[in-house]
Amino acid sequence: MESAKLKLYVGADFVSAFAMSAFVALKEKQLPFELVTLDLKSRENYQADYRDLSLTCKIPTLIHQDFALSESSAITEYLEEIAPGHNKLLPQDIKQRARARQLQAWLRSDLLVIRKERPADLIYFGKKDTPLSDDALAAVDRLFFVADRLLEGGAEHLFGDWSIADTDLAIMLNRLVANGDQVPSRLAAYVRRQWDRDSVRAWMDIERAAPAIQ
Template sequence: MESAKLKLYVGADFVSAFAMSAFVGLKEKQLSFDIVTVDLKARENYLPAYRDLSLTCKIPTLVHEGFALSESSAIAEYLDEIAPGHPKLLPQDLRQRARARQLQAWLRSDLLVIRKERPADLIYFGPRDTPLSADAQSAVQRLYFVAGQLLEQGAEHLFGEWSIADTDLAIMLNRLLANGDPMPAQLADYVRRQWQRDSVQAWLDQPRSLAPKH
């Protein structure tokens, strides 16, 4: 495959958890790609040119040989298909792969209150001093329970070897850890290990010049 034909559209502020997931996936696959930024604050993602490309007006969007695909979990599966000889983003075992997809879907469809009260931008621009609401605290406990069950006995990764689900889970947890919210030591250590991956560090190295107003 001609990896040079890959383009990844991301928000210009480089804070989206979903854009980070797609970026990390490409880096882990060791694929060359160009980054195209979209100014979400100026609503460039709703302009006809981007709307017609992404269909959903969301970032990230991956473009490969004229084919455009949005939704980070779909992008991860697509990358495994077009680059099967590279490291896998999803577990090879059938049931572990299904569990990884379950976790990805849950992280994206539930826990909305955590994403609202602990947005990903605080990971890069500093903590908030607003306490978590009762609903958010309840969601946090669900998150910690699920993570604890999947990372029994201090496992380094969710499924024996790293998968993109590790990055997705670490991002959600780091919304809380970076803000200074209480977290079990086992989960905090897991986040710190995931954050040291070269692919994650490459995302952190992207330019972020404007902190959002809190």
């Protein structure tokens, strides 16, 4: 990769699962980057300068030279392309790589009810007292089925070696683990293993301000 400073735009609260995924990808690649924050509550991401940069007004956005890219899964694939000699973010086997992409897409497009009832904020700031709705419980059953199937035989990672899909799945599962919801013990252990990675620890070690009580 050409020597060029990378920038990653994330929300100033540091709670976005997608920002975390992009941050972990950069750390796993061991690429130096500057972290730039936006105050999403004051809608800084909708201001013209950021809109023109990101196109979609979303975080995270990666800047590489004069190129800007949003969407965490797209950022992962771009990093894999520009730094192929660094640690791999996706499986090398073509079928496993396709399966990892399938899982990433599913985690981002489905399970909205889990993300709504168990927002990523509670991983950092504490539990919600409300029980899961029937719709959320049904989504949790789907999540556990997929995780069990992909982690058959007590696998440490999804596809042999670690991939960014492990981080993405662990984030979704940890919404439940951190809240004290019932999670199968081996899936909870999987989350703890993923959370013990240096790249994830680096994200968790970022100082955060607890949201104001309404």
